[in-house]
Amino acid sequence: MGFIKAFSGAVGGMLADQWKDFLAPPPGLAPTAAIFPAVPQGQNAGRGSNTSGSQHIITNGSRIVVPEGYGLMTFQDGELTGLVAEPGGFIFTSEDLNSQSLFAGDGILSPTVKMSWERFKFGGRPGSQQLAFYVNLKEIPNNRFGTQSEIYWDDAYLGAQVGAITRGSYTLRIVDPILLVKQFVPLTYLGATPRVFDFTDLDNDAASQLFNEVVGSLSAAFSNYTNDPSKGNRITRIQGDAIGFAQSLSQAVEDGYGWTTGRGLTIEKVALQAIEYDEDTRALLSDVKKADALGGARGNSFMQQAAARGFQAAGENPGGAGGGAGMAFLGMGVNATAGAASGLQQPHEPQPNQQAPVPTPQEPAAPAAAAAPTPAAEDPVAKLAQFKAMLDQGLISEADFEAAKAKVLGL
CATH class of the missing domain: 3.30.479 (Tetrahydropterin Synthase; Chain A)
Incomplete structure (x- = not known):
């Protein structure tokens, strides 16, 4: 008991004239439907009026159409009796010894489907009624x-x-x-x-x-x-x-x-x-994007532009607050700014041929007021230079250097 392949490929419009009745998928199915009963089609242009889902029982000699992208499964008493996964027309028969119960197709299903068939197959009883269901093999x-x-x-x-x-x-x-x-x-x-x-x-x-x-x-x-x-x-x-x-x-x-x-x-x-x-x-993603933006050549370019802006600000207002801020940004005492810093006024010290002034007895020198210590501002350029030297010496990794650079620049 099984199927005889009547023709291959897509179903033509003349099928209803060749077969008086056959089973086909019900109309109006949702694309998400996976398993649904086969319904009989009358002779009305091959798209007949008898489409009741309860009448999906097939008997010996029934004609069945399997459209492209679908498979057909038959059951008896809850047991699987046949599978067709190739498009075309088939005849269900219990009389022809050449009938087959499995048409697995080529490339449609998983290669393991034949193993599954051998594991679960059930032959059924010749001449008995079978329940027919279509299975959606499309995406x-x-x-x-x-x-x-x-x-x-x-x-x-x-x-x-x-x-x-x-x-x-x-x-x-x-x-x-x-x-x-x-x-x-x-x-x-x-x-x-x-x-x-x-x-x-x-x-x-x-x-x-x-x-x-x-x-x-x-x-x-x-x-x-x-x-x-x-x-x-x-x-x-x-x-x-x-x-x-x-x-x-x-x-x-x-x-x-x-x-x-x-x-x-x-x-x-x-x-x-x-x-x-x-x-x-x-x-975290915001910090990572900033670090990525300042990594490699782009980060070096940013540092050069920042240094140039600092020197320009110091030159435009050397004695004002802007000049001091610019020099503080660039870092006092660093090689890159040593020349610019050398022009600042130094504390007065006596020269070798010059005597230090001595206070007269009539006017004793007043003790100098103790100046409040000014905390030294952290120098970002000096810090980066230290980290770069450590990187060049292999003491830290490139990732460590990039993280330190982002922290020093406040990113």
Whole structure:
């Protein structure tokens, strides 16, 4: 008992004239429908009027159409009796010894589907009635997910724990329908009065379970992506990398819940609609962007421009507060500013041939008022010069130098 292939490929408009009646998918299906009953089509231009979903029972000699992107499964007493995953027209028969129970196609399904068939196959009774269901083998869209509170993961680039609220959608594909119906789909969707199995149906407990598992895998998926050197370790690339993040999410749900090996499902693409970082992460990202902007040649250029502005300010107002501020920024006593600082007035000291003034007895010298000590301002250029020398001597790493430079410049 099985199927005889009548013709291959897409269904033509003349099919109704060739076959008086045949089974086909019901009209008006949502693109998120995964499993649904086959319904009979009358002779009305091949698109007949008898489309009752309850009349999906097939008998010996029934004609069945399998459109492109779909598969057909037959059941008896809850047991799988046949699978067709090739487009074309087929005849269900228990009389022809050449009939087959499995048409797995080439490249549509997972290579493990034949192994699944051998594991779960059930021959049925010749001449008995069979229940026929179609399975959607296309990429199934609009499977949404979202988090109500922050999820956290360790980020390799930031070197810290990152938190965010996120939402988006993903597409999935059924790669092994045998595993799906035998291991996951409830029997109520495969009986004589079935409902359409839709992944977005809020009343579908199996679909709700998948949603919860995806949300529970998001933290691991973000960690997989941001800690993968081939992705550049940049969190900002996720929203533009639908396939790359889908691989990370698919791996996470596979590691946690065995979607592919246990249920015949895989995630194809992911569209992240939003990533809302928590307050600490936003502050950290802001600091990292500033450090990146001042790294390497750009940072050296910034320092040169700052030094030039300081010298210009000191030259325009050498005796005023602006000149003092400019020299303080550049750093007194550093080689780069030694020449400019040498022109400042020094304390009066007696020369070798000059006697120090001696106070007269009539006018004793008054003790000088004790001047309040002025704390020396920290010199950023001197600090940076010290760190650069340590870097050149191999005492610190390039990352240490960049971090120290950002701290000295107040970034």
